[in-house]
Amino acid sequence: FEGTTLLIYTKQMSSTSQSNFMTNDKSIPQDEEARLKNLHEYNIMDTSPEIIFDEITELASEILQCPVSFIQFMDEDRQWFKSKYGLPEDLVEMPRDASVCSTTICQNDLLLVPDLSEDSRFSDLEIVKSAPNIRFYAGMPLITPAGQAIGTICTVDFEKKEITLNQQEAMRRLSHQVVTQLELRRTVIEMDNAIKSRDQMHEELAAEKARTEEMLLNILPKRIAAELKDNGAVEPRFYNSASIMFSDFSGFTKLAEQMQPKALIELLHQYFVTFDNIVARHNVEKLKTIGDAYMCAAGLPSECRGHAIATCFAALDIQNHMAKMNKQREKLRMPRWDMRIGIHSGPVIAGVVGEKKFTYDIWGDAVNIAALMEQKGEPGRINVSQTTFQQINEIFETESRGEIDSGKKGSLAMYFVNRIKPEFSADTEGLKPNDIFEQKFGKLMRVYEN
Numbered sequence: 001f002e003g004t005t006l007l008i009y010t011k012q013m014s015s016t017s018q019s020n021f022m023t024n025d026k027s028i029p030q031d032e033e034a035r036l037k038n039l040h041e042y043n044i045m046d047t048s049p050e051i052i053f054d055e056i057t058e059l060a061s062e063i064l065q066c067p068v069s070f071i072q073f074m075d076e077d078r079q080w081f082k083s084k085y086g087l088p089e090d091l092v093e094m095p096r097d098a099s100v101c102s103t104t105i106c107q108n109d110l111l112l113v114p115d116l117s118e119d120s121r122f123s124d125l126e127i128v129k130s131a132p133n134i135r136f137y138a139g140m141p142l143i144t145p146a147g148q149a150i151g152t153i154c155t156v157d158f159e160k161k162e163i164t165l166n167q168q169e170a171m172r173r174l175s176h177q178v179v180t181q182l183e184l185r186r187t188v189i190e191m192d193n194a195i196k197s198r199d200q201m202h203e204e205l206a207a208e209k210a211r212t213e214e215m216l217l218n219i220l221p222k223r224i225a226a227e228l229k230d231n232g233a234v235e236p237r238f239y240n241s242a243s244i245m246f247s248d249f250s251g252f253t254k255l256a257e258q259m260q261p262k263a264l265i266e267l268l269h270q271y272f273v274t275f276d277n278i279v280a281r282h283n284v285e286k287l288k289t290i291g292d293a294y295m296c297a298a299g300l301p302s303e304c305r306g307h308a309i310a311t312c313f314a315a316l317d318i319q320n321h322m323a324k325m326n327k328q329r330e331k332l333r334m335p336r337w338d339m340r341i342g343i344h345s346g347p348v349i350a351g352v353v354g355e356k357k358f359t360y361d362i363w364g365d366a367v368n369i370a371a372l373m374e375q376k377g378e379p380g381r382i383n384v385s386q387t388t389f390q391q392i393n394e395i396f397e398t399e400s401r402g403e404i405d406s407g408k409k410g411s412l413a414m415y416f417v418n419r420i421k422p423e424f425s426a427d428t429e430g431l432k433p434n435d436i437f438e439q440k441f442g443k444l445m446r447v448y449e450n
Helices: 002-014 032-041 051-064 165-219 222-231 252-257 261-281 307-331 365-375 386-392 435-445
Strands: 068-074 078-085 093-095 111-113 136-143 149-157 237-249 285-290 293-298 339-353 359-363 381-385 396-405 411-420
Touching: 032 149, 051 068, 051 078, 051 149, 051 165, 136 165, 149 165, 237 252, 237 307, 237 365, 261 285, 261 293, 261 307, 285 359, 293 307, 307 339, 307 381, 307 386, 307 411, 307 435, 339 365, 339 386, 365 381, 365 411, 381 386, 386 396, 386 411
Parallel strands: 339 381
Antiparallel strands: 068 078, 068 149, 078 093, 111 136, 136 149, 237 293, 237 339, 285 293, 339 359, 381 411, 396 411
């Protein structure tokens, strides 16, 4: 079959100097740069076969009664076949300057050559002089809306041939159909790319939103963050009863002087992250850190009747963690980091302050008394006020410390919390509540989200 011969010829030609073939400057459009730019805008080169183009080439062969037809696109140096009929499947391209189509793209109408061997423009081409000895050629440029001929639709025969005016007009219409399909294809690709770009943008926005919300949750309680997100502000709220815990490291100034700044910050970070996990486990809300001081509260923003109990659970876990850390430090002959913890229960007002940097904070005399409990505490101990003591005394082992003069508030009684009472403890250290505690006091520990 002649197509096989054409394939063999094309492969030979690819390894031979193109100086053997006709090079005609007239076969290069004057606006070649713009033509190539327009061609590449369609992203058609080296793409997979598509049924709509194959149907058009088959129809062209049927209308003109020719054994071969094809749709090709021409870039800087090659003629690439998008669709072909009557040619071998593995014939993909051929050099541009060996193609009749290089002339076709230089005009705006059908190029009709009954016998290529009788036309001086093409008679010296190898595909005309020798096998496969192409004779008849009808090629219509594919002219885009930009006015550029980026390729052709062609039919060829191996015998001299004449076609009717109707057949010529059919070739013109088929070329219009090819261009229409190209435009549709480009539109679909652009829409698909736009959809992908939109989806990617939505994904990026969603990811950024998630990161922002995660950051907000790291700064504010979940409930408060949701209110701020929905309303743009947080309504201040009065809590009739909550428990506030203050803690700091005893002798921190001296400890800090003995450490490099980076090591100091890393150690504080390590401790505070552990504290964050502990208080969260007991439904206690971290409020802030100031230097070496760590502040948290229970019973807000989600209310809990057992807020004083929850705060003492968290305090015991924190002191237990610090005791373990200090044992390790002593083995390494490093100075201890002892904590003082103070807890008080009472009414507070809570809300968000700031616009660029949001802070969830609490105010009231209860906050001041909690700070005083911490200041009057002792390293490694948990110091609680009379109000807190009254709410936890049935559950925890405590010891009275006497009273302190608070100035305007008069004398305030203080107590050390040592451990959970044995009857309510699941461990010998008195750190974890048991099933009896859950049965008797479990309802107090319920957290009310609304």
